[in-house]
């Protein structure tokens with residue numbers, strides 16, 4: 599039992615949810631370690647959406663809305679943390695949702711697809727093929743899904759696949775709390791923010807941005823600025839931690 603008045607209530611509840619999902623095989627054990635790393639970076643960010651992350655979220659909405667074939671790629675952690683938020687983003691952006699896993703088993707794919715469906719996601723499933731230029735199991739995807747997408751949103755990515763997707767000519771939008779990761783640096787657009795804060799902001803921007811604003815955002819973003827600003831925010835908090 600975690601008491602509601604615990605100062606770290608939200609963080610502890612999130613850990614509980616991930617641990618429960620790990621027991622069911624939805625989250626991989628590696629996913630628990632990935633979450634811990636994310637928490638450390640979120641602490642440095644002050645556990646809030648920065649101005650530059652908000653700009654990245656608006657730009658992500660603009661890129662998704664301008665895409666011909668947008669896809670949201672979902673793994674164990676993102677399904678466990680944000681299934682309902684992903685359903686809402688799918689409704690607003692019209693993106694296809696496909697499960698793609700590093701620790702891939704048929705059983706895990708089935709459990710994650712069911713969790714997403716129960717939350718209202720229209721999951722793109724069916725036969726996967728080994729289509730991406732990767733030696734691990736994230737190479738498996740659907741021909742009419744991730745493989746033919748022009749814009750892919752990838753929460754909690756690994757660097758290899760992000761690089762592979764970019765090398766295939768896709769625009770890759772990463773959500774990653776670590777601005778130094780290979781994913782963050784290889785992506786076309788990186789949102790340095792926590793997944794459950796980032797996804798609803800992208801959805802809101804899909805619903806609210808005018809066509810004129812979307813056009814401006816898709817041509818004016820600078821990922822190097824977004825990463826540098828995230829590092830600046832973290833450094834500033836560290837520098838003033840004991841003030």
Ligand code: PTJ
Pocket residue numbers: 625626628629631632633634635636637639673674675679698699700701702754755756757773774775776779791792793794
């Ligand atoms: O595909 P699965 O489900 O079999 O598991 C894949 C994992 C999560 C194990 C795989 O993608 C992985 O190894 O990820 P990495 O390389 O550890 O990277 C995860 C990145 O996501 C790290 O840079 C973390 O800082 C970041 N991260 C973790 N939790 C969050 C996050 N970023 C945003 N929001 C989070 N909640």
